[in-house]
Amino acid sequence: MTKTSFDVLVWNDEFKDLEDKEDPCGMVNLSEEHADITEEEAWKIYDNCKFYHKLMMCYDATDEDGEMGEDGEVVAEDSKGDFKN
Numbered sequence: 001m002t003k004t005s006f007d008v009l010v011w012n013d014e015f016k017d018l019e020d021k022e023d024p025c026g027m028v029n030l031s032e033e034h035a036d037i038t039e040e041e042a043w044k045i046y047d048n049c050k051f052y053h054k055l056m057m058c059y060d061a062t063d064e065d066g067e068m069g070e071d072g073e074v075v076a077e078d079s080k081g082d083f084k085n
Contacts, residue, residue, distance in 0.1 A: 005037065006042035006058050006075070007035045008045045010032040010034075010045075025053045042056055057073060057075060058072055
Protein backbone atom coordinates (compact mmCIF):
# COMPACT_ATOMS: atom_id res chain seq x y z
CA MET A 1 0.00 0.00 0.00
CA THR A 2 1.37 3.42 -0.95
CA LYS A 3 1.52 6.10 1.70
CA THR A 4 0.57 9.61 0.69
CA SER A 5 2.27 12.84 1.68
CA PHE A 6 1.04 16.39 1.35
CA ASP A 7 2.63 19.76 0.65
CA VAL A 8 1.07 23.13 1.40
CA LEU A 9 2.44 26.20 -0.38
CA VAL A 10 1.44 29.66 0.84
CA TRP A 11 1.97 33.09 -0.69
CA ASN A 12 1.22 35.84 1.84
CA ASP A 13 3.68 38.73 1.51
CA GLU A 14 2.42 42.20 0.75
CA PHE A 15 2.58 43.16 -2.91
CA LYS A 16 5.20 45.85 -2.24
CA ASP A 17 7.51 43.17 -0.75
CA LEU A 18 7.35 40.70 -3.64
CA GLU A 19 10.54 39.91 -5.50
CA ASP A 20 8.68 39.40 -8.80
CA LYS A 21 5.63 41.66 -8.95
CA GLU A 22 4.80 40.46 -12.49
CA ASP A 23 4.20 36.91 -11.20
CA PRO A 24 2.83 37.20 -7.64
CA CYS A 25 2.10 33.45 -7.45
CA GLY A 26 5.50 32.43 -8.80
CA MET A 27 7.77 30.22 -6.72
CA VAL A 28 10.21 33.10 -6.16
CA ASN A 29 7.49 34.82 -4.10
CA LEU A 30 6.59 31.74 -2.04
CA SER A 31 6.24 32.67 1.65
CA GLU A 32 5.79 29.27 3.28
CA GLU A 33 6.36 25.68 2.19
CA HIS A 34 5.21 22.80 4.35
CA ALA A 35 6.45 19.57 2.75
CA ASP A 36 6.01 15.85 3.33
CA ILE A 37 3.29 16.23 5.98
CA THR A 38 0.17 14.23 6.78
CA GLU A 39 -3.23 15.03 5.34
CA GLU A 40 -4.46 16.16 8.76
CA GLU A 41 -1.50 18.55 9.20
CA ALA A 42 -1.94 19.83 5.65
CA TRP A 43 -5.61 20.69 6.08
CA LYS A 44 -4.92 22.40 9.40
CA ILE A 45 -2.27 24.64 7.80
CA TYR A 46 -4.33 25.20 4.63
CA ASP A 47 -7.49 26.13 6.53
CA ASN A 48 -5.76 28.48 8.99
CA CYS A 49 -3.02 30.29 7.06
CA LYS A 50 -2.88 33.95 6.10
CA PHE A 51 -2.69 34.02 2.29
CA TYR A 52 -3.34 35.72 -0.98
CA HIS A 53 -2.77 32.39 -2.74
CA LYS A 54 -2.47 28.87 -1.33
CA LEU A 55 -2.09 25.42 -2.78
CA MET A 56 -2.22 21.89 -1.37
CA MET A 57 -0.82 18.89 -3.23
CA CYS A 58 -0.67 15.18 -2.48
CA TYR A 59 1.85 12.68 -3.80
CA ASP A 60 3.41 9.34 -3.00
CA ALA A 61 5.49 9.65 0.14
CA THR A 62 9.26 9.56 0.14
CA ASP A 63 10.28 5.91 0.31
CA GLU A 64 12.71 4.22 2.69
CA ASP A 65 15.60 4.86 0.27
CA GLY A 66 14.91 8.61 0.28
CA GLU A 67 13.40 8.63 -3.21
CA MET A 68 10.80 11.36 -3.59
CA GLY A 69 7.30 10.45 -4.73
CA GLU A 70 6.03 11.09 -8.22
CA ASP A 71 4.66 14.49 -9.26
CA GLY A 72 1.76 15.45 -7.08
CA GLU A 73 -1.77 16.40 -7.86
CA VAL A 74 -3.54 19.51 -6.64
CA VAL A 75 -6.02 18.77 -3.85
CA ALA A 76 -7.05 22.35 -3.08
CA GLU A 77 -6.17 25.84 -4.30
CA ASP A 78 -7.51 29.28 -3.45
CA SER A 79 -6.71 32.90 -4.21
CA LYS A 80 -8.08 36.05 -2.66
CA GLY A 81 -9.46 38.75 -4.93
CA ASP A 82 -7.14 41.60 -5.83
CA PHE A 83 -3.93 40.88 -3.93
CA LYS A 84 -1.84 43.24 -6.07
CA ASN A 85 -2.68 46.37 -4.09
